[in-house]
Amino acid sequence: MKTFLTFIFVFGLIVLIHEFGHFILAKRGGILVREFSIGMGPKLFYHRHNGTTYTVRLLPVGGYVRMAGEGEDETDLSPGMPLSLELNDQGEVIKINPTKKVHLPNSIPVELISCDLVDELYIKGYENGDETKEKTYPVNHDATIIEEDGIETQIAPRDVQFQSASLSRRIMTNFAGPLNNFLLAIILFMIVAFMSGGTYTSDPSNTIGAVIENGAAHEVGVKPGDKIISVNEVKTPSYEDIVKNVSSNLGNSVPVVVENDKGEQRSLTLTPKKSDDDPNRGVIGVQMNTIFEPLSFMGKIKYGFTETANNSLMIFKALGDLITGFSLNKLGGPVMIFKMSESVSNSGIIAILSFTAMLSVNLGIMNLIPLPGLDGGKLALNAVEGVRGKPLSQEKEVMITMVGVVILVGLMVAVTWNDIHRFFIQ
Structure with a gap:
């Protein structure tokens, strides 16, 4: 149990801090964050505030941010689909329910003919399924839609989508995740220095x-x-x-x-x-062998920065070693993190915080690798846009991202299986 709790704390914290970086910069840049999730998998409960749906999900590992315009945002609404619509006093649609899992009181049943929830913001349909009562309903800019799992999220009009933000805003939003990981590492290393009164220098x-x-x-x-x-x-x-x-x-x-x-x-x-x-x-x-060196107040502050820099150099050295001699044994996934959590869980809070800081630096750097699907890949596409003066077509970006995701998923599966094999099977 101690190992499991340590793993959840370490892995969950670094991923959540990473995603919070994307979240806060997106909000400040006028990009609609449709969902901020703590955990993965089936939802336990959710709460909407200021246009964002905050969810807590079953698997307490990490989380994610869903921004408008990135990937499949909307529930698929097709002609002939039954909907229930909730209107405001001005006759605008403020809530769309395409699922039978949720009942909206005082809503209007409509058989869908067509709709546009991005540009023109309307829903056309037969009221009460009566084909003699075709009606077009204006959709409020901040209307919500109930998704298949019962979660209510805001629709994503064009002006609040990720691609509508300026290039500089998108660059900052993409970079904010790794940046937060570096900031977390700096803070945690500072805390370690203050808790221990100094630092242990390796002999x-x-x-x-x-x-x-x-x-x-x-x-x-x-x-x-x-x-x-x-x-x-x-x-x-x-x-x-x-x-x-x-x-x-x-x-x-x-x-x-x-x-x-x-x-x-x-x-x-x-x-x-x-x-x-x-x-x-x-x-x-x-x-x-280690040698204890007491640190002054400013020395402890400085330690947060120097230790983060030292860990960064070690990771870059490891990446260079990986390029010159690739081996799955040089990589590690959640299984390896779990095994390492087993070791540090018995070594006290200082060891756990140091381990978390080290992994946070690792996640920050790995996410900056310019591979499609990672933040570094998104930043590379931003750079291409800056040079060309215009972005790649959405079709090309989706294709490039999908290729990157397939590669990353394949690598993740291979690394996870390799970790399981060498730790539990051999």
Whole structure:
């Protein structure tokens, strides 16, 4: 349960903050946000305020923002469909109900002939199904429509659609999600610094900071403060050298030379075990030595920015490594996040906040990759529009986005299956 709650907190927070960035910039730019959802899947309840329907859904993982003009916005209304219409005192349609799941009191039943809810804003139909009573109803600009799942959302006239906003507004709205992830990381790293009173700086030397119980190193008597001089007869002057030589020897007995704090050396033999994070990698159950550095008030503020920058550089380095040698094992999805949540959930709130900040930076950068379907892909299309002086046709944008979505979904499925296989099947 602790792992599950940690996963929900971490994954939910970074996605919600990301979507809130899109939400707030869209609202400020005059773009209609039809729905802001907390969670995914079937709705539990909803509330409408200021043109936006706020929903809480069953699966408490992340959320999304549905802006007018992006994707399929409207419930499909076709000729012959029975509707019930609610009118205001001026005779304008203020609520459209095409579903039988919801009953509107004091509404007018209409058999639809034609309608336009984008430009001309009208509904033409036979009142009470009587073909001798054809009538055209003006539709209020802020009218709502009840969707198939019973949620009431606002219609999307042309002037409040995403594509009607200026190019600069659309760029800011697309960039706001990743920006919010960076801001979240900065704030969380600051909180970590204030909670701990300072920061722990990693010691890159071969001095061991901690030895994990029941790990390979613990079983042969390695203690915190010991130095690992060599692994498999290869000198290891840094912690990175230790990791490199151990990881490639999963399941193999390797000779190790260890030196204690008195300078006494001893030769040991240990067998690297399977890593929890990557079953193809060997580990001996040691952790890097860290040095605590107290920070001033301004130092703690600065730490939020510097640690976010350091994590960004690490992610860019990992992306470069992925390009030069692609492997699904270098990627991770929700399953990997769940497994990592299992580790940090037992390490206290500071570890959880640091983990959340790191993942927030990761999500921000990954979303800026210029692939269709990601925010970076949308920004790339914005750049093309800026150069051309006009946007691509809607058909081309939809086609490009669909190709990107298919690629992303395929990659997500492959990564998820690979994570399930290496963590639960092997």
